Amino acid sequence: MVKHTRKGQWMEIITPVKWQGKTIEDIFRNGWEVPRKLTHLFRMEHKVLVNGNRANWNLPLVLGDKVLVKLFGDEENSSVPPFFYDVQVLFEDDHVIVFNKPGFMNTHPNEETDRNTLLNAAQFYLESKGENSKVQQIHRLDKDTTGAILFAKHSIAGAILDRMLEKRQIKRTYLAIVQGRLELKKGTIHEPIGRDRHHPTRRRVSPTGQEAVTNYQFIKEEKGNSYVKCWLETGRTHQIRVHFSHIGHPLVGDILYGGKPLYKRQALHATKLEFTHPITGEEIICYAPFIDQPPIFNGIDVYTL
Incomplete structure (x- = not known):
């Protein structure tokens, strides 16, 4: 598990044993498997510091080095208008959020005029907390399907989770x-x-x-x-x-x-969602309670599935 601390717009990681001898380039391209274009953006915009200085992306890290990555509140404004809906949160931290999607709601806008979607509701939820994030859905559920659905709060988490989904590592x-x-x-x-x-x-x-x-x-x-x-x-x-x-x-x-x-x-x-956290590496399991009124599913405990 990679331990980290949020410091304003930055995430600080004290170089762990698993990173010792690796470069920032190694971590972005091979560890996190961040796409080349996004990696280039972080390099050119100096969004990575090591021990308070601009990172040398090809210099091996030493155990205990302080790595700062600018992940929060520095992304382009979202093009998704916020829409209020009191949606249930199943898991949340600085990097990801899992909602319990209600029925009769699209995951994302299909038309430019669409507003009452889960993506719009997610944007409202984060803005109401004062978080300047461009939330990104990782997968989708049909309009009339309910349950657990995963979103990323920043571009690095989104890129890592997209790759996990492609590799069928999100269950x-x-x-x-x-x-x-x-x-x-x-x-x-x-x-x-x-x-x-x-x-x-x-x-x-x-x-x-x-x-x-x-x-x-x-x-x-x-x-x-x-x-x-x-x-x-x-x-x-x-x-x-x-x-x-x-x-x-x-x-x-x-x-x-x-x-x-x-x-x-x-x-x-969608009763259960299991994934490896994109930053910490810990295993996350989310269970989604039934929310239909009147109920559809009877006599089932989602925590046993």
């Missing part, structure tokens, strides 16, 4: 209610997903689509429907919804993919 667990009784209590749906040429928003299983892998485990049966825990190896649009519809068990409430309209939305909730 997302969902709970769904699907129609009917599942023949297999545990399995994997490995079917490529592509666009439906006959519908602007639908996706479908297609041999020319992108690889998509959904793992699932039966939890319980209620009123002829099955509660299913799902965890993804890929993150395709509508992935869980498409996969279960494809095997004949559409999500309850998901009328777009053949589900019965028993609820106002599809019965899908």
Whole structure:
């Protein structure tokens, strides 16, 4: 674990054993895997100091060196207008924030006029605390899906988490209610997903689509429907919804993919989010309580999933 202290706009790290002998260049490019363009920006704008002086990016660090990185309050103004919504925070520190997304809310604006999205609400939340951050979503949830969703508070955290997502190092667990009784209590749906040429928003299983892998485990049966825990190896649009519809068990409430309209939305909730903290390296696990009123999921403790 990398210990650090916030000092105004700067993050201070006393060089730990794991950094000894490495250069700032090594840490940015190989340790954090920050993109070349962003690394160049930090170098050219002198946003890294070592022992109070402008960093020599090619000089090996010595155990105990004070490294300061200017991460906070020095980014360009956000183009996302703030929008007030009392959204639940599941985890927060100086670098990342995890929200419990409500239903019927987009993750981000799809049109220039969109305001009531989670990204806008996140911007309002930070500004109301006096934080001058350009918040960045790391992944997304469908408009009518609820649950845990991860945001970065600054560009370095965002770049590191983007890379983790690409490498499938951020684990997302969902709970769904699907129609009917599942023949297999545990399995994997490995079917490529592509666009439906006959519908602007639908996706479908297609041999020319992108690889998509959904793992699932039966939890319980209620009123002829099955509660299913799902965890993804890929993150395709509508992935869980498409996969279960494809095997004949559409999500309850998901009328777009053949589900019965028993609820106002599809019965899908992102219950748990697991990731390695981009700066400290510690393992973070967030559980998202159910927030539907009236409730959709009954008799389930999210902390056991």
